[in-house]
Amino acid sequence: MFGLSREWLLHEGRVVPTALVLSHDEQYVRLAKNCPEALTAALVAGDPCYDRLTASLPHRSRYRKALGLRPGQQLVLISSTWGTASLFGRHPHLARRLLGSLPSDEYRVALALHPNIWHGHGPGQVEAWLADAVRAGLLVLPPNQGWQAAVVAADAVLGDHGSVAYYAAALGRPVVLVRAGRDLVDSASPIAELLDTAVSYELGTPVEDALASAHHAQERTTRVARASVSSRPGRSLALIRQAMYRLMDAEEPAGPPLVEAVPDPVPRPVPPHPALSVTVSRGPTNEYRLRRVPAAALTRTGDQNGGEAGFLMVWESETDSRLSELADVVVCPSADLPEDGDEWCRNVFRHRAGPRTAAYYDADGCVLHVRSGHEFVCTVERSEGAFDPELLVAVLHHRLVRTAGATTPLEQRTTLRIRAGSDATATVTITARRPGPQGIRKGPAR
Numbered sequence: 518m519f520g521l522s523r524e525w526l527l528h529e530g531r532v533v534p535t536a537l538v539l540s541h542d543e544q545y546v547r548l549a550k551n552c553p554e555a556l557t558a559a560l561v562a563g564d565p566c567y568d569r570l571t572a573s574l575p576h577r578s579r580y581r582k583a584l585g586l587r588p589g590q591q592l593v594l595i596s597s598t599w600g601t602a603s604l605f606g607r608h609p610h611l612a613r614r615l616l617g618s619l620p621s622d623e624y625r626v627a628l629a630l631h632p633n634i635w636h637g638h639g640p641g642q643v644e645a646w647l648a649d650a651v652r653a654g655l656l657v658l659p660p661n662q663g664w665q666a667a668v669v670a671a672d673a674v675l676g677d678h679g680s681v682a683y684y685a686a687a688l689g690r691p692v693v694l695v696r697a698g699r700d701l702v703d704s705a706s707p708i709a710e711l712l713d714t715a716v717s718y719e720l721g722t723p724v725e726d727a728l729a730s731a732h733h734a735q736e737r738t739t740r741v742a743r744a745s746v747s748s749r750p751g752r753s754l755a756l757i758r759q760a761m762y763r764l765m766d767a768e769e770p771a772g773p774p775l776v777e778a779v780p781d782p783v784p785r786p787v788p789p790h791p792a793l794s795v796t797v798s799r800g801p802t803n804e805y806r807l808r809r810v811p812a813a814a815l816t817r818t819g820d821q822n823g824g825e826a827g828f829l830m831v832w833e834s835e836t837d838s839r840l841s842e843l844a845d846v847v848v849c850p851s852a853d854l855p856e857d858g859d860e861w862c863r864n865v866f867r868h869r870a871g872p873r874t875a876a877y878y879d880a881d882g883c884v885l886h887v888r889s890g891h892e893f894v895c896t897v898e899r900s901e902g903a904f905d906p907e908l909l910v911a912v913l914h915h916r917l918v919r920t921a922g923a924t925t926p927l928e929q930r931t932t933l934r935i936r937a938g939s940d941a942t943a944t945v946t947i948t949a950r951r952p953g954p955q956g957i958r959k960g961p962a963r
Contacts, residue, residue: 521703523552532558536760540564541748547705562756563749565776566665570684571750573669573778580670583781584656586625589938591672593619593626593728596664598679599633602698608720611675612650617814618724621793622807622938627656627671627784629664629681636660652837653811654791656784665779673728678702678712686711686742691731693718707745714741751776789832792840796827797915805912807937812840828918830911831872833861846914847872848907851879862886873918878906885913893917908935 521544526533537558539545545561573580586592595612597605604611615626628647635643647657658664664681668674673691676682678698686692694715702709715738716730731738749756754774762769792812799805812829831844833853841847847865854861858877865875866888876885882896883906895913897906912935 521548521551526552526555534558536560536764538562538757538760540567540753541707541745543707543745547703560756560760561748562760563747563751563753565753565757567684567687567747568751568753568776569779570665570669570688572776573666574688576666576778577669580666580782584625584627584667584670584784586670589623591624592667592670593624594664594667594671594674594685595626595628596668596674596676596679596681596685597628597630597634598677598681598698599631599637600698600701602677602701603631603634603679604675604677604695604718605630605634607695607697608718609646612647612655613653613814615675615724616650616653616655616811619810620808620938621654621791621811622809625654625656626650627658627667627782629658629667630660631679632660649813651785651787652791653813654787656787658782658784662780663782663784666782669779670782673731675718678708680708683708683711683742683746686715686738687746689735689739691728691735692716692738693727693731707742710745711738711741714738788834788836790834792829792831792835792837792844794827795830795911797912802934803932804934804936805915807908807911807935809911809937813837828914830907830914842869842871844869844872845918846874846876846910848875848910849877851877858884859886859892862892874914876910876913878910880906882906883910883913885910885917887917891917904935905937908937909933 526537532555534555535558537548537555537560539548539559539561540563542561545556545559548559549556581592584592593615595604595615597603600606612626612628619626628650630643644651647655651657658667668681668685668688668690671685671690673693674682674685675693676685677695678701682692682694692711692715694712695718696712699709699712702712714734716727716734718727747753754776758774759769793809794812794815796808797805809830828845829840829843830846830848831840833847833849833855835841847869849861851858854877856864861877862875862884863886865872866886872888874885874887876883878884880897882894885893885895893913895909897904897909912933
């Protein structure tokens with residue numbers, strides 16, 4: 518463990534700390550080997566941070582809601598300590614890579630950087646490095662708070678030799694670790710054992726494959742981390758408070774100290790509707806599978822969504838003029854329309870050269886305009902599961918422009934099965950017709 522060597526504990530042969538709090542008995546053993554003079558100051562009192570994390574486990578659903586996760590989505594947390602051997606030091610664009618590799622209907626990605634990264638480089642520089650990833654939906658957590666709740670909320674963690682990944686493993690989270698810092702830690706330490714046990718992050722390995730391997734290794738990594746995270750689980754604050762009042766020669770307050778759950782995470786704001794690169798594959802009996810990834814994570818890498826050619830879906834609120842001009846379809850929720858919906862669609866074609874279609878939508882269906890002048894109103898009559906009307910717009914664009922051609926109408930009545938993510942599955946009955954009074958709302962809600 519960092520800080521247990523003679524160079525950190527002695528000054529001119531004298532022990533500096535009056536009390537040295539250790540989280541585990543194995544640290545006491547290592548202290549006896551490395552600096553026996555400090556044993557008189559040592560106190561094995563467990564880990565108060567770990568105790569708060571375990572006290573926070575019942576609030577996992579609330580933390581996930583605070584981070585904006587939908588049912589069925591997995592949260593992948595990227596955690597990095599500081600230094601050139603850290604995850605961020607070795608792979609500064611990892612967040613963007615994950616966002617460009619993982620379907621956004623199935624995953625959200627969050628980032629927790631060590632405070633020394635923020636303080637060493639300055640917030641402006643760090644934010645500049647992360648700008649593309651934030652525009653793609655990256656949840657950036659504040660330097661000192663938020664990572665705790667994110668660890669509890671996470672389904673998997675990518676980390677390094679820092680403590681956050683160790684806590685995550687001890688809480689039962691699958692971990693993928695960068696091993697560049699292996700030589701910086703005590704070879705006999707628990708973090709070294711975890712680095713040797715966990716799945717190693719390799720740049721050439723597909724992200725989803727690495728996460729799958731981490732899930733298979735989860736029982737081993739949890740066993741390794743949990744064995745050494747705390748020798749006094751649930752008692753740390755009580756033991757530390759007792760020692761502090763003894764040092765002050767003061768009477769300790771009555772009653773046990775409060776072990777509080779960590780507060781809800783408050784990540785930095787992200788765009789409500791990041792532009793998406795969409796690929797659609799058709800299966801049997803009108804079944805469509807969609808894969809959507811944030812376009813901002815792809816635009817500077819030359820990558821394609823899953824290695825396939827798709828189309829670019831951009832929202833009215835998109836501020837990147839480059840993406841707006843490149844868009845194949847521009848969409849807007851009906852409640853956010855700045856004017857009558859059909860007029861807004863026509864203005865999309867007047868002011869942007871790229872889009873082939875434009876659509877507005879709500880829970881009841883959508884109205885889709887084609888640049889050629891054709892218009893379609895699609896009304897959802899029945900849905901199942903976590904149906905998202907955005908998916909319907911994407912399928913209609915695909916059918917009209919990519920498959921059937923812009924001038925070929927849909928069947929007057931058809932049933933589609935749309936899949937995007939493990940739980941975003943719906944069977945929807947729609948009617949295709951010319952827009953009229955019976956169509957869905959054409960303008961913003963009044």
